[in-house]
Amino acid sequence: xxxxxxxxxxxxxxxxxxxxxxxxxxxxxxxxxxxxxxxxxxxxxxxxxxxxxxxxxxxxxxxxxxxxxxxxxxxxxxxxxxxxxxxxxxxxx
Numbered sequence: 726x727x728x729x730x731x732x733x734x735x736x737x738x739x740x741x742x743x744x745x746x747x748x749x750x751x752x753x754x755x756x757x758x759x760x761x762x763x764x765x766x767x768x769x770x771x772x773x774x775x776x777x778x779x780x781x782x783x784x785x786x787x788x789x790x791x792x793x794x795x796x797x798x799x800x801x802x803x804x805x806x807x808x809x810x811x812x813x814x815x816x817x818x
Contacts, residue, residue, distance in 0.1 A: 728778035730814040732771040732803060738811050740768065749811055758809050763795075764802035771812055777803065 737752045740760075747765040750757045760768060770780045781799050785792045806812045 726777060726800060726803065726814060727816070728776060728781075730777050730816065731774060732777070732780075732806070732812040732814055734768075734771050735811055735813065740765075749806075749809075751810075756809055756811075758805070758811065760802075763798045764805065767799055767802040768806070768811075771806075777814075 738749050738756075739752065741748050741750065747760040747762075747768075748757060749760060749768070766784065767780060770783065775783070777799070781792075781796050784795045784799065788795060803812065803814070807814060
């Protein structure tokens with residue numbers, strides 16, 4: 726995944742929060758994906774027209790001293806969302 730890629734949200738997915746759990750579901754009901762806290766933050770950042778690197782930098786600034794863990798978590802969350810068709814990654818150009 727390129728650091729310059731920009732995640733684009735699939736508008737056919739909605740988010741619901743139940744107690745401490747966040748779930749994305751497709752409007753046609755075929756797909757349901759539970760998000761952990763980090764993935765939920767990444768999902769929210771996907772709506773801000775940020776590159777992958779900008780997301781990582783923003784979260785690393787917010788949670789100093791955890792840059793490598795944040796990078797791994799952001800990439801894992803984006804990969805999971807892309808696999809499920811929740812986002813697409815632009816080429817960053």
